[in-house]
Amino acid sequence: MNKKKIMTDKMLKFVKIDQQNPNKRQVDKRIDDFKEIYEQFIHDKAKEQSSRCSQCGVPFCQIHCPLNNNIPDWLKLAAEGRLREASELAHSTNNMPEVCGRICPQDRLCEGNCVIEKSGHGTVTIGSVEKYITDTAWEKGWIRPIKVKKEIDLSVGIIGSGPAGLACAEELRKMGYQVTIYDRYDRPGGLLIYGIPNFKLEKFVVERRTKLLKESGIKFHQKIEIGKDKTLKELNEKHDAVLIATGVYKPREVNLPGHDLKNIFPAMEFLTASNRKGLGDKVENFENGTLNAENKNVVVIGGGDTAMDCVRTAIRQNAKSVKCIYRRDKENMPGSTREVNNAEEEGIEFIWLSNPKKFIGSEKISSLLVEKMKLGIPDSSGRKKPEPIPNSDFEIKVDIAIKALGFDPEDLPKLFNDSNLLVSKWGTIKVNMKSMETNIAGVFAAGDIVRGASLVVWAIRDGRDAASSIHSYLENKTLKKIKVA
Ligand SMILES: Cc1cc2nc3c(=O)[nH]c(=O)nc-3n(C[C@H](O)[C@H](O)[C@H](O)COP(=O)(O)OP(=O)(O)OC[C@H]3O[C@@H](n4cnc5c(N)ncnc54)[C@H](O)[C@@H]3O)c2cc1C
Numbered sequence: 001m002n003k004k005k006i007m008t009d010k011m012l013k014f015v016k017i018d019q020q021n022p023n024k025r026q027v028d029k030r031i032d033d034f035k036e037i038y039e040q041f042i043h044d045k046a047k048e049q050s051s052r053c054s055q056c057g058v059p060f061c062q063i064h065c066p067l068n069n070n071i072p073d074w075l076k077l078a079a080e081g082r083l084r085e086a087s088e089l090a091h092s093t094n095n096m097p098e099v100c101g102r103i104c105p106q107d108r109l110c111e112g113n114c115v116i117e118k119s120g121h122g123t124v125t126i127g128s129v130e131k132y133i134t135d136t137a138w139e140k141g142w143i144r145p146i147k148v149k150k151e152i153d154l155s156v157g158i159i160g161s162g163p164a165g166l167a168c169a170e171e172l173r174k175m176g177y178q179v180t181i182y183d184r185y186d187r188p189g190g191l192l193i194y195g196i197p198n199f200k201l202e203k204f205v206v207e208r209r210t211k212l213l214k215e216s217g218i219k220f221h222q223k224i225e226i227g228k229d230k231t232l233k234e235l236n237e238k239h240d241a242v243l244i245a246t247g248v249y250k251p252r253e254v255n256l257p258g259h260d261l262k263n264i265f266p267a268m269e270f271l272t273a274s275n276r277k278g279l280g281d282k283v284e285n286f287e288n289g290t291l292n293a294e295n296k297n298v299v300v301i302g303g304g305d306t307a308m309d310c311v312r313t314a315i316r317q318n319a320k321s322v323k324c325i326y327r328r329d330k331e332n333m334p335g336s337t338r339e340v341n342n343a344e345e346e347g348i349e350f351i352w353l354s355n356p357k358k359f360i361g362s363e364k365i366s367s368l369l370v371e372k373m374k375l376g377i378p379d380s381s382g383r384k385k386p387e388p389i390p391n392s393d394f395e396i397k398v399d400i401a402i403k404a405l406g407f408d409p410e411d412l413p414k415l416f417n418d419s420n421l422l423v424s425k426w427g428t429i430k431v432n433m434k435s436m437e438t439n440i441a442g443v444f445a446a447g448d449i450v451r452g453a454s455l456v457v458w459a460i461r462d463g464r465d466a467a468s469s470i471h472s473y474l475e476n477k478t479l480k481k482i483k484v485a
């Protein structure tokens, strides 16, 4: 067999899909068969893609990257084979380039604004080159723990080890601060570990980052919930500054008749069980079949990226059928087009223009009553408003229903038992947008808990900005102390 002949774009797709196949052993073998050529192919592909950058001089890609990554320059370095320099440049603005390369919605950010894409010739695949550069740097051992030049005897406490908390911690540690992260989960990483599925972001990618931060001297206290095990006030007294980076976790409810029937789950419960299973944990509710979609008719309610993660997880668990119910049409879905197309390719059935009306069953859910919708005039957000079509109800057979309508912030002042902490009417923490400082002196906030549910790349950006504000705050505080003395 001429293996080289098979290494076409089609082959790349074959490998990509097969990597996601639950039958891992068989897949590994097939990848092994092609490993040498596959690696060479990826290398050539990244090189080819980087050299497609026209160095246009107006880097719209960079402007539309929330981290203002110096994309044209690292593409040039990659095209010249100077991968170590490319990786260093990528790391100078981003704490986790390999994560962003994998999961940023590039079609809405850098790649969607590539000049070559705009001129109709297809974007430079910036994300995959970013991933390639950084994965290579990890493989070659170029990514090393932080060596602090001068330790600073000031400490910062960070609540939450998601991307916002981790990015802030790394930046502060580089400057020499003593950093402690507190997290209520047993593993660091936040939604990178327990939300985003393994097929989009392999867990070892997150784990090697957090290991590196531990080796850099950052202390991690897992299974500590602020508000329960320690108060915000205690942390504020213990540390010289505090960052709140707790994300948003309150699921939006589907308050329909029958909502208390069994086998109706919030998206995070379903995704966390699957991620825990992938991490090798014993998950009783998965083992006993409750949260396992195998051979079941699964319905996911919602049209955002979390809904796409749920349908794509269910199909990988060998569900009998997977349907996605969304009240608008494909053009008006909130999720990324790329994710929806992936889900369609994998066999998920989308029931557009449909709205759930009632969960039906005795004890457990057995079906869902749905009504058909049509799109009316645009509402204040500019999106067409869905309206029910009278007498259009129909029933869908369901064994598991998953609610994926998004997340709101938890009631933090209540959770932290600190009514002084100011929040917006949506429950997000109010900060001074320039300094990221809350109304409590020395307490800063970053990530989803400030923006509402957003993106990893924005959380990293916020974490970096918060680190620089905390540094200024601590410098001023120290100067004041010296003056007083
Ligand atoms: C299913 C799903 C899929 C997603 N897919 C993508 C994607 O493909 N691409 C993308 O860019 N974004 C994606 N996102 C969004 C992205 O994950 C978030 O925007 C990002 O993780 C926010 O980072 P964060 O650090 O603010 O919060 P989080 O990642 O949520 O981390 C917050 C951390 O704080 C901890 N915590 C909370 N409260 C407390 C407390 N009281 N005490 C101690 N610790 C606490 C939590 O345990 C958690 O570890 C997805 C989100 C979900 C839910």
Ligand code: SF4
Pocket: 064, 065, 066, 067, 068, 069, 071, 094, 100, 101, 104, 106, 109, 110, 111, 126, 127, 130, 457
């Ligand atoms: S961080 Fe995200 S938006 Fe920025 S270059 Fe990388 S993939 Fe594109």
